[in-house]
Amino acid sequence: MKIALFGYGKMGKMIEQIALNRNHTIVAKVDVDTVDIDFSEMDVAIDFSMPSAAYGNITKCFEHGVPVICGTTGWLDKYDEAVALCKAKNGAFIYASNFSLGVNVFFELNRYLATMMKNLDQYKVSMEEIHHTQKLDEPSGTAITLAEGIIDNTEYKGWKLEEAGDMEIPITSKRVGATPGTHSIDYSSTVDSIEIKHTAHNREGFALGAVTAAEWIVGKTGIFTMKDVLNLE
Ligand SMILES: NC(=O)C1=CN([C@@H]2O[C@H](COP(=O)(O)OP(=O)(O)OC[C@H]3O[C@@H](n4cnc5c(N)ncnc54)[C@H](O)[C@@H]3O)[C@@H](O)[C@H]2O)C=CC1
Numbered sequence: 001m002k003i004a005l006f007g008y009g010k011m012g013k014m015i016e017q018i019a020l021n022r023n024h025t026i027v028a029k030v031d032v033d034t035v036d037i038d039f040s041e042m043d044v045a046i047d048f049s050m051p052s053a054a055y056g057n058i059t060k061c062f063e064h065g066v067p068v069i070c071g072t073t074g075w076l077d078k079y080d081e082a083v084a085l086c087k088a089k090n091g092a093f094i095y096a097s098n099f100s101l102g103v104n105v106f107f108e109l110n111r112y113l114a115t116m117m118k119n120l121d122q123y124k125v126s127m128e129e130i131h132h133t134q135k136l137d138e139p140s141g142t143a144i145t146l147a148e149g150i151i152d153n154t155e156y157k158g159w160k161l162e163e164a165g166d167m168e169i170p171i172t173s174k175r176v177g178a179t180p181g182t183h184s185i186d187y188s189s190t191v192d193s194i195e196i197k198h199t200a201h202n203r204e205g206f207a208l209g210a211v212t213a214a215e216w217i218v219g220k221t222g223i224f225t226m227k228d229v230l231n232l233e
């Protein structure tokens with residue numbers, strides 16, 4: 001498969017390694033100063049760039065009929081526009097706030113736990129995410145997906161960084177050293193607490209998930225999620 005990388009930073013480089021190990025070819029490495037992009041050679045594009053760059057990269061790919069896997073977070077105010085363009089161009093698209101298998105299992109666990117806690121008013125939920133100090137967005141895209149999983153299955157109405165209102169989920173974002181990504185959800189009452197936690201040990205899981213999604217999407221048309229790719233029940 002001929003893969004184009006949009007964003008050749010920490011994730012772009014890790015994805016390149018995994019893709020080469022799986023016998024794919026990298027036909028383009030597009031970064032901030034790239035001027036000419038040849039879309040004709042690409043079977044699929046994988047975007048791990050920056051919040052301010054993702055939408056532009058994605059829409060250029062759709063204009064050229066290139067399927068897109070996007071892991072960049074912090075640009076989702078434009079997600080609906082990207083989806084509309086993809087549909088208009090009969091393209092293919094997967095956005096995931098987190099491509100790792102472990103986090104996608106954790107997303108399901110979070111939803112299930114939320115359904116069990118829904119009527120237990122003595123427990124208050126809170127969330128914490130910890131990432132490296134270079135991260136541009138907060139809260140993390142993964143934390144937002146986790147919050148949405150709770151909101152969909154409980155009476156919580158929204159989320160907020162730090163000080164949250166009564167029916168809002170408080171999210172604490174910490175930036176510590178080179179932390180690849182840790183997310184925990186806590187339900188506390190006056191007598192006990194229940195906590196679930198996912199810890200990424202490195203970036204390999206994110207990169208492998210993105211390459212797996214790229215392998216899966218080629219030849220398909222539509223808007224998909226990692227649940228489709230991983231066949232999670
Ligand atoms: N969904 C997931 O599983 C994961 C998502 N991420 C997200 O991926 C994004 C990238 O993460 P990292 O690689 O750690 O960041 P990074 O800062 O190491 O790399 C980003 C790269 O994008 C480049 N860039 C800037 N403008 C660009 C443009 N217009 N076109 C192409 N490239 C451009 C930068 O020069 C840099 O090389 C972030 O939004 C991060 O939150 C990171 C890890 C996992």
Ligand SMILES: O=C(O)C1=N[C@H](C(=O)O)C[C@H](O)C1
Nearest residue numbers: 073097098135140141142181
């Ligand atoms: O910026 C990162 O590094 C990560 N970003 C994603 C997010 O915002 O959730 C995924 C992962 O946690 C690493």
